[in-house]
Structure formats: structure tokens, C-alpha cells
Amino acid sequence: MPHDLPMVLCIPARNEAALLPALLTAVGDLSGDRDLLHVCLYLDDCRDGSSALLQRIEPTLPFRLTVAHGSATDGPNAGAARAAAVAMGLAILDGGDGLIFTTDADSLPRRDWLLAGCRALAEADVVAGRIVRTDAVGDPQATRIEQFYDRLHRYRRTIDPVPWEARDTHHFGGGANLAIRASAYRAMGGFLHLPSGEDGRLLDDAARAGLRVRRDGAMVVETSSRRSGRSVGGLAGLLLSLDRGDRPRMADxxxxxxxxxxxxxxxxxxxxxxxxxxxxxxxxxxxxxxxxxxxxxxxxxxxxxxxxxxxxxxxxxxxxxxxxxxxxxxxxxxxxxxxxxx
Known part of the structure; x- marks a missing residue:
């Protein structure tokens, strides 16, 4: 059962020293067996003191932490950074099976996040959890788009139901809230080195490989609505576009x-x-x-x-x-x- 497998939480971070303490506090408060959890932080060309911060607080953390450093010679690449973070987790699993969780440095998993992910992975191979923007009230247009796509996905499952889908399902699949079996990740080759959209591509590739992809609203991570994205595209780009008054267009x-x-x-x-x-x-x-x-x-x-x-x-x-x-x-x-x- 997934509840008994080792878990690695893999997080890329780029100049996030101001946010890392809150993230690590939230991780320390997670319900579940922390003896099974190992946190991997990949510092992606960080130049803001993140490394020194982690060295100071690591002895106080109630979980195992591994930190690695990388340099982005060609500029930020979200896919490469996330793949590097997961590679750290795979090295810890040392060829064995386990559960891989991913989130972002500006995000806070809710207390039951790991437990919800374990339950979901008992039904599926890959799980995309729900991402909630903590200050969504200030972005009503973005919220409206998210609600539309959630409705659209629920409609999809009424005409094409699959047994592994969650009852409380949703549309979005982002790297701030993903869980995947290590065996499935290895089989499909993992995150591609894309400047953005590596998370959605992983979910698409998983389905095309025949893996069971579940979108589960019970697995919740809260994230910010900041406009200063660490990569090209993504949520920050969408919010900035809406701020400019761009009218969204979507597939019929x-x-x-x-x-x-x-x-x-x-x-x-x-x-x-x-x-x-x-x-x-x-x-x-x-x-x-x-x-x-x-x-x-x-x-x-x-x-x-x-x-x-x-x-x-x-x-x-x-x-x-x-x-x-x-x-x-x-x-x-x-x-x-x-x-x-x-």
C-alpha cells in the first residue's frame, strides 16, 4: 500500500529565501509518518542567501532534508529545475519504489496533503492536486477561468468516465501539487526540460503511456498570486496578461x-x-x-x-x-x- 512506501518531497527553488521558512514549517506540520519522508530542495542558481538560511535551520527541522545546488547557464528553466529536484529524490530511493511529491517554494501544502496523496495513489499512478490561490479574491477573472475549466473537466468525466478519477475532481495540473509513483516516473522519463509547462506535459505523457492520471480536489496546496514568475509563462504570466486587460480565448x-x-x-x-x-x-x-x-x-x-x-x-x-x-x-x-x- 502507498501508505507504507518511502516518500520524497522534491522542491525546486530560485531565490526564495524569504519564503522557504514558511514552506518548511508547513512541511513539518504535515500529518503522517515523517520517518517515511525525505525532503529534497534543489537551489536553482540561488544568489539570495538560501543556502546559508537552510544550513542554519536544518538542525531544527522534524524531517530529513537534502539540499543540492545548480547553476542555470542558459537562464531559468522550470522543467530542468523540477527534473533536477526529482532526480535527488530518485537517488534517495536508490532504485526502489516510493512516492514522489512536488511543490513550489511559494506554496504551502495543507496539513493532510501527504495523506490525501497517498490515498489518491492507491487508486492511480499520477495525481494532480488542487492548487488554491490564497489571495484569489483580488483576481476575479482568473478565478472565473479556473471555475470554467473545472466545470469543463467534470463534464468530460460525465461523457468519458474512468474508475480512477476522484469524485471531487478538477482541471488544473501544476507542479506545485503533483504526486507520482517512482516506478511510473522512471518508466515515462520524467519532467522534460521545458521553460514552462513541464507539469502539464508530464500529465499528458503519462496518459498517453497508459498510466492512470487522477485529478483529486482533496489534495490541496495553497499558492500565491504573485506576478513575478520564476520562469517564462505559467500562472504569473496569465495574471499579468489579465492585468493588462487581455481577453482570454479558449478552445470551443x-x-x-x-x-x-x-x-x-x-x-x-x-x-x-x-x-x-x-x-x-x-x-x-x-x-x-x-x-x-x-x-x-x-x-x-x-x-x-x-x-x-x-x-x-x-x-x-x-x-x-x-x-x-x-x-x-x-x-x-x-x-x-x-x-x-x-
Missing amino acids: PRGSSWQWRGQASARESFASIDQLGTRTVLAERLGLAADHVLGVARDCPNAEAFAMRVVPPPTVHDGLVSLDEAEDILTGLEEQRCEIAA
């Missing part, structure tokens, strides 16, 4: 609905895909050749991987719409679903 939910319905059909078809009739029906639905569908299936270890790989991007309703339009379209889709269910 009708296109997403088409894609998710196709994935549901692909899951149902996988077990009998060798039958010509099964793959012909699926191919016609997806606008593909039956031989192509069979070829993809033969390269997939399970139905999850097949569903994620075989369904193409939507060819209908494939444009961008305003947030107002997206919300109205989603409301219509939800109402249609309720009518069908009734």
Missing part, C-alpha cells in the same frame, strides 16, 4: 466534447479492436482508416493509452471562443447531458 467546448466522446468510444472498443467491425465503426467515427486504428492499438499497452493516442484533435468546432461564449456553450452541453441522463 464543443470540439473538446467531440474529442472526449471519441476517447470514450476508443476505450470501449479496445478489447475487441481485432474485430474488423469494431475498428471500422470506430474509424468512421474518428475520420480515420481502419488499418490505422488497428496499428495504433497494437502499440498501446491498454485502453487508456489507446484512447489518448488514437483520437485526433477535433475537426469540428476547432476554433477559439471568448470566455463568455465558452461558458454559454458549456452550459448547453451540460443541459443536453442532463436531458440524456433523465
Whole structure:
């Protein structure tokens, strides 16, 4: 059971000396067996006294701490820093299985964070927890976008349900709140060295590999709404864009609905895909050749991987719409679903 496995908490930090004490205090207050927990801090080209700070406070910490230093010769790279932090954790696990947790230096995990992550990893291979902005009241537009995407993901799971999904599910998947089995991380190669978006890419790659990706609202981390991001893109970039008055544009939910319905059909078809009739029906639905569908299936270890790989991007309703339009379209889709269910 995951509750009995060693846990490594892997955190990249870049010039975060002012925030590290609060983070480490929150980690020290986490519920669970701290004998199983080892915290790994990767100081990414830090020049603000973070190292000296950690040397002073390490003897007072109620958990094991390992610190490593790196230099960013080509500038900040969120993916490389996060991968380096996890590499520290993998070295501690020394080839054995365990549970990897990730967060950020400007974030505070809630007291039951590890326990919630362990429970979630009993059902899945990768877990994206909920990230709550502590001062979200000051950013109503960003909150509205987050609520829209949460609604959209819940709608997705009504038309394409999977047994490992959390009842309290959500959309977002960020490195400030992820948990993954070490064996799964090794199998898929880990975080790519991307300037930003390495966390979302990890979740996409995990699903395409056939791993069970769960988005669990019970696993909560609080984070800031600061505008001074440590990497290009990400939350800080979105908030700055909204501050400038940029109007958000998002994919038409009708296109997403088409894609998710196709994935549901692909899951149902996988077990009998060798039958010509099964793959012909699926191919016609997806606008593909039956031989192509069979070829993809033969390269997939399970139905999850097949569903994620075989369904193409939507060819209908494939444009961008305003947030107002997206919300109205989603409301219509939800109402249609309720009518069908009734």
C-alpha cells in the first residue's frame, strides 16, 4: 500500500529565501509518518542567501532534508529545475519504489496533503492536486477561468468516465501539487526540460503511456498570486496578461466534447479492436482508416493509452471562443447531458 512506501518531497527553488521558512514549517506540520519522508530542495542558481538560511535551520527541522545546488547557464528553466529536484529524490530511493511529491517554494501544502496523496495513489499512478490561490479574491477573472475549466473537466468525466478519477475532481495540473509513483516516473522519463509547462506535459505523457492520471480536489496546496514568475509563462504570466486587460480565448467546448466522446468510444472498443467491425465503426467515427486504428492499438499497452493516442484533435468546432461564449456553450452541453441522463 502507498501508505507504507518511502516518500520524497522534491522542491525546486530560485531565490526564495524569504519564503522557504514558511514552506518548511508547513512541511513539518504535515500529518503522517515523517520517518517515511525525505525532503529534497534543489537551489536553482540561488544568489539570495538560501543556502546559508537552510544550513542554519536544518538542525531544527522534524524531517530529513537534502539540499543540492545548480547553476542555470542558459537562464531559468522550470522543467530542468523540477527534473533536477526529482532526480535527488530518485537517488534517495536508490532504485526502489516510493512516492514522489512536488511543490513550489511559494506554496504551502495543507496539513493532510501527504495523506490525501497517498490515498489518491492507491487508486492511480499520477495525481494532480488542487492548487488554491490564497489571495484569489483580488483576481476575479482568473478565478472565473479556473471555475470554467473545472466545470469543463467534470463534464468530460460525465461523457468519458474512468474508475480512477476522484469524485471531487478538477482541471488544473501544476507542479506545485503533483504526486507520482517512482516506478511510473522512471518508466515515462520524467519532467522534460521545458521553460514552462513541464507539469502539464508530464500529465499528458503519462496518459498517453497508459498510466492512470487522477485529478483529486482533496489534495490541496495553497499558492500565491504573485506576478513575478520564476520562469517564462505559467500562472504569473496569465495574471499579468489579465492585468493588462487581455481577453482570454479558449478552445470551443464543443470540439473538446467531440474529442472526449471519441476517447470514450476508443476505450470501449479496445478489447475487441481485432474485430474488423469494431475498428471500422470506430474509424468512421474518428475520420480515420481502419488499418490505422488497428496499428495504433497494437502499440498501446491498454485502453487508456489507446484512447489518448488514437483520437485526433477535433475537426469540428476547432476554433477559439471568448470566455463568455465558452461558458454559454458549456452550459448547453451540460443541459443536453442532463436531458440524456433523465
